[in-house]
Amino acid sequence: MYKFNKDYIFRVEYFGGILINRHNFQILELDYNEAVWLTALEYSKGNVTCAKRVTQELGYNPEIEVCKFINKKVLSGIYDKIVQDELEDIVFKTKEKCLTVFKQKDKKLFAPLEITIYPTLNCNLHCRFCFVKNRNKGIKEINVEKWISIVKEAYDMGVLSVSILGGEPTQYKQIDKLLKEIDEIGINTTITSNGVAVKDSTKNILVNSKHIIPIFSLQAFNDKNKILMGVDYKDILVTINQMIKKDKEVRINSVYINQSEKDFYDIIDWCVANGIKRYSIASYVNINQSNQDVNNKSFYDFRILTENIDNYVMSKYKDIDFECSTEGCMIYSAYPELENDILELTEFEKHYYSCRAGKTKIEIYSNGDVYPCICFENEISPTGNICTKKLTEIWHNDIFVNMFKDKPSSVEECSKCGFNIICNSGCLAVRYSKYGLKYNLYKDPRCVLHNLIL
Numbered sequence: 001m002y003k004f005n006k007d008y009i010f011r012v013e014y015f016g017g018i019l020i021n022r023h024n025f026q027i028l029e030l031d032y033n034e035a036v037w038l039t040a041l042e043y044s045k046g047n048v049t050c051a052k053r054v055t056q057e058l059g060y061n062p063e064i065e066v067c068k069f070i071n072k073k074v075l076s077g078i079y080d081k082i083v084q085d086e087l088e089d090i091v092f093k094t095k096e097k098c099l100t101v102f103k104q105k106d107k108k109l110f111a112p113l114e115i116t117i118y119p120t121l122n123c124n125l126h127c128r129f130c131f132v133k134n135r136n137k138g139i140k141e142i143n144v145e146k147w148i149s150i151v152k153e154a155y156d157m158g159v160l161s162v163s164i165l166g167g168e169p170t171q172y173k174q175i176d177k178l179l180k181e182i183d184e185i186g187i188n189t190t191i192t193s194n195g196v197a198v199k200d201s202t203k204n205i206l207v208n209s210k211h212i213i214p215i216f217s218l219q220a221f222n223d224k225n226k227i228l229m230g231v232d233y234k235d236i237l238v239t240i241n242q243m244i245k246k247d248k249e250v251r252i253n254s255v256y257i258n259q260s261e262k263d264f265y266d267i268i269d270w271c272v273a274n275g276i277k278r279y280s281i282a283s284y285v286n287i288n289q290s291n292q293d294v295n296n297k298s299f300y301d302f303r304i305l306t307e308n309i310d311n312y313v314m315s316k317y318k319d320i321d322f323e324c325s326t327e328g329c330m331i332y333s334a335y336p337e338l339e340n341d342i343l344e345l346t347e348f349e350k351h352y353y354s355c356r357a358g359k360t361k362i363e364i365y366s367n368g369d370v371y372p373c374i375c376f377e378n379e380i381s382p383t384g385n386i387c388t389k390k391l392t393e394i395w396h397n398d399i400f401v402n403m404f405k406d407k408p409s410s411v412e413e414c415s416k417c418g419f420n421i422i423c424n425s426g427c428l429a430v431r432y433s434k435y436g437l438k439y440n441l442y443k444d445p446r447c448v449l450h451n452l453i454l
């Protein structure tokens with residue numbers, strides 16, 4: 001019996017296709033030979049004779065080594081015996097389907113790689129660094145059935161992962177049902193939570209879920225947590241400990257603001273001692289004008305932190321399965337020595353390493369409005385709402401989701417910059433918020449690239 005291996009996602013793209021391992025997110029870029037071959041195999045339900053014919057008749061080469069590798073990895077139960085009459089019929093139909101699938105000429109990924117959803121914007125805390133502006137403003141929330149249908153559509157489009165944020169997502173009234181159904185769909189999902197006041201029923205669903213990983217926000221194991229999040233770190237640890245005791249994989253996330261390096265080392269030590277394998281530190285996004293008393297670190301500070309943390313982890317935990325990643329947009333601007341190494345990028349890599357907004361991700365607000373990135377929360381009034389349009393239609397046609405396409409910046413310094421191929425003068429949301437309609441005249445004010453002498 002033919003079976004397309006569910007461990008892999010295969011997507012046709014304008015440059016060929018991509019094959020993604022659902023478990024480790026490894027991505028293999030495919031050229032047209034490989035992508036047509038795989039599409040033909042998929043549509044002919046694993047018939048090798050048919051796939052060879054279709055691939056050749058469309059002008060591609062099915063004999064290359066990668067095709068054989070793909071066959072083994074992605075398909076099982078391939079067959080190549082079929083009666084001649086049926087073969088002609090299958091070849092005809094498969095060819096028609098391949099021609100339809102490969103007709104997209106738009107230089108955009110066929111679907112996002114990830115979607116972020118905000119089931120509620122309400123939150124029980126008031127972290128002083130929070131980027132979400134419209135918390136607790138009573139914004140209309142869409143119902144759980146709608147969220148489930150969105151996640152199903154995303155899964156069917158080949159979206160790789162869902163991130164559930166907010167507000168505090170565990171405060172969404174129908175969160176239990178949402179989590180259960182998402183786990184049933186089987187898409188890789190994370191839910192990020194402050195861990196305070198999470199219902200027991202929600203915790204149980206998370207502990208028993210196969211596809212959902214909870215990420216808890218925590219800033220420091222001392223008073224700074226209370227200052228930054230308004231809650232004692234021990235209150236967050238209660239929830240984390242309950243999950244760890246039940247052998248549930250959890251992760252921790254901090255934002256680099258007022259903490260010292262020692263504060264991060266303490267969290268790292270605690271993670272390792274308690275079997276937590278992934279800890280991430282995000283750079284602070286300074287987009288919410290109402291944030292106060294937050295120490296806004298430069299990208300260069302973030303680089304120094306990254307290097308010191310890498311050294312700390314290497315010196316203490318080299319042989320342990322633990323990873324501390326530092327994450328954020330535009331951090332590369334603190335690495336001037338890499339400026340000229342970036343010229344050779346594949347089509348896929350250009351999407352993958354650029355600003356992800358509308359290129360590899362979209363974000364869906366609690367009322368169904370679709371943003372290319374939440375950082376546009378205060379800059380645009382979305383034209384796409386998921387209650388009135390399909391995800392695929394918004395992804396390909398919405399004016400704001402596609403605002404990053406084909407608009408080279410006119411900043412002279414950037415036109416000579418090696419990073420411009422992915423950077424295009426930096427974060428458009430930040431530039432909009434600072435320069436308004438003159439945004440295209442200025443680069444991102446946070447760029448430190450040409451100011452650094454290392």
Ligand SMILES: C[S@@+](CC[C@H](N)C(=O)[O-])C[C@H]1O[C@@H](n2cnc3c(N)ncnc32)[C@H](O)[C@@H]1O
Nearest residue numbers: 129130131166167168192193194217253284285
């Ligand atoms: C907006 S929160 C929503 C989920 C949940 N309420 C929480 O705090 O975990 C999602 C993540 O963004 C992080 N975050 C909040 N404000 C940020 C900012 N200005 N820059 C970078 N990350 C931020 C939070 O620490 C959290 O890990």
Ligand code: SF4
Nearest residue numbers: 123125127130167194
């Ligand atoms: S970071 Fe999360 S917990 Fe803190 S105020 Fe924002 S939404 Fe609430």
Ligand code: SF4
Nearest residue numbers: 414417420423425447
């Ligand atoms: S903002 Fe301009 S100068 Fe800075 S990294 Fe981006 S392209 Fe280069």
Ligand code: SF4
Nearest residue numbers: 329355356357373427
């Ligand atoms: S819009 Fe800005 S914050 Fe959002 S993904 Fe792009 S660079 Fe990052």
